[in-house]
Amino acid sequence: MYSRLAAAISVPEMLGDGRSETRNLIVFLAFCVILVTLVLQGLTLPVLIRILGLAGNLGMDPEEKEARRIVLRAAVHHLEEGRRRGGHDAEHLYDDLIHRYRHKLAAVGGDDEGGLEAVDRETMTRLRSILEDALQAERRTLISLRDKGRIGDDVLRTMERELDLAETRYQGTPIA
Structure with missing residues (x-):
């Protein structure tokens, strides 16, 4: 794809007969084709996957x-x-x-x-909310300790990973 743009850019600025507008048009069209290909396909692919039912089982x-x-x-x-x-x-x-x-x-x-x-669903939702608040308090305190120089970056990363895993654990659980 980028080779097309490189090929378009490699066209000489001035052709043998003295015209230069052809190169600009070629570069512009190559750029537009690449942009439309990337953006259009990138934006429509998730929708197409859902329509075709290829997304897999979410539950x-x-x-x-x-x-x-x-x-x-x-x-x-x-x-x-x-x-x-x-x-x-x-x-x-x-x-x-x-x-x-x-x-x-x-x-x-x-x-x-x-x-x-x-x-019930309301209790599970409340439980998730309480857990999320507690994990956020842990995360804020952890960052504060690092900012004050009481712990290093390695300890911060290790403990943040544990917090991320705990967060993933309760977020991945479906509500009854």
Whole structure:
């Protein structure tokens, strides 16, 4: 594509008969063809992909969803058994983990079986909002520490990566 523009630019400025307007027209037309090709195709390609149905499945694959439900239910069951055997001093730890796993299960849409309490859409939206606010507070504090010289860029990048992963984790979860 750029070779066309290079070829157009390589046309001599003055032809043998003394005309120079031909070169300018050739360069202009080559530029227009390249611009239209890049811009027009670039802007219409996503629309064409959606129209043809080639975008793929935006949601979770049913097989993956079912596997997540089964795995999360097994984890909740295991934690409940551990809580019963663990004694009173570790009960609050088990309760916290069970609560987290139930939220994950509700987000996958698995709160219909197993006697798990349902988490509605409004609760999940509020949970995401609270998590986002907490992560933003962490991010602001982290940058402030770097700006004050208390941490270096390597530590900043490492911890920002962890924050990015946590953000991706809750953003990628569909609302029940």
